[in-house]
Amino acid sequence: MRTMIRLDSVEKTYASRGTRHTAIGNVSLEIAQGEFVCIVGPSGCGKSTLLNMIAGFQPASAGAITVDGAPVLPGTVPAGLGYLFQKDTVLPWLTVEQNVGLGLRFAGQPPARVAERVKSLLRLANLEPYAAYFPYQISGGMRQRTALLMTLACDPRVLLLDEPFGALDSHTKINLHRELHEIWRQLGQTIVMVTHDLDEAVALADRVIVLSGPPSRVLLDHCVDIPHPRDPYAVRETDAFGRHLKAIWSVLGREYQRTPDGTQTVIGAAA
Structure with a gap:
């Protein structure tokens, strides 16, 4: 299968008060x-810094990043x-329908095309009954769905999500x-x-990447083979879910318990 995102020996270093701090090691x-x-x-x-470098929001200090075969240039998405952020980015003075179609209108799409695409997306996310509502009239979950649809409206091939559901209740x-x-x-x-949220990661993902504490490295690249x-x-009720959760936590849990001198065990990729 074709590689869509590639990171080669990516590092991120910051200067602070005359010293350099390495946030992402390799x-x-x-x-x-x-x-x-x-x-x-x-x-x-x-984790978020890594997403921001893939998106071109921040430059890598070393290494290379490509998206769909093209190098990522700093300052260029x-x-x-x-990209879907932790906090929803809907505009409060626009309705749900207007928010979802905003990017298409900026791109100069014909009104009929915008209306057709927005209607299709609202149906996909079960938001059709709320098309004429303003953000203050809907729940936090609905606002986040609206923000997701705003991102999807322009047909992205790659979607980066930075803890988009972290502030929501479990249900x-x-x-x-x-x-x-x-x-x-x-x-x-x-x-x-x-x-x-490890439950979230195992429930959704094909793979779960576990990063170490700074300077970050990949501790585990785990395949979630649930069909x-x-x-x-x-x-969440299946034995397979529990096995995957245990395998990931066995690595991440040890990372949370690193010794004060920063020593750790690096675990190879899991099948």
Whole structure:
């Protein structure tokens, strides 16, 4: 399968008060077209920084990043890339329908094309009844769905998600997992999602990447071989889900318990 995202020996170093701090030490990854990959790791390990470098928001200090075969240039978002932030980015003075179609209107799409595309997306995310509502009139989960549709409207080939469901209650979060999973299966984007929630990672992803504390390295590249489609509720009751969760936590849990001198055990890729 064709590689969509490639990171070769990527590092990120910051200067602070005359010293240099290495946030990301040496990360190499390949993510195939159409894969759903989750990145987990301790707080401060550079998960969001990694996404920002893939998106071109921040430059890498060393190494190389390519998206769909093209090098990522600092300050330039790769073609066909969408980004969903932790906090929804909907505009409060526009309705749900107007928010979803905003990018298409900026791109100069004909009104009929915008209306057709927006209607299709609202139906996909079960938001059609709320098309004329303003953000203050809908729930946090609906606002996040609207933000996701704003990103999807322009047909991104790559979708980067930075803890998009972290502020939601468990029930709303799992409902959104179901909708995101269905959208991914229908539209086929390559998805990279940062999360602190291991249940979320195992329920959704094809692979889970575990990063060490800073300076970050890949401790585990774990394949979640539970067949698709997965019901985000039912899958949590299966023996396979428990096995994958245990395998990932056995590595991540040790990382949370690193000794004060920073020593750690690096685990090779799991099948």
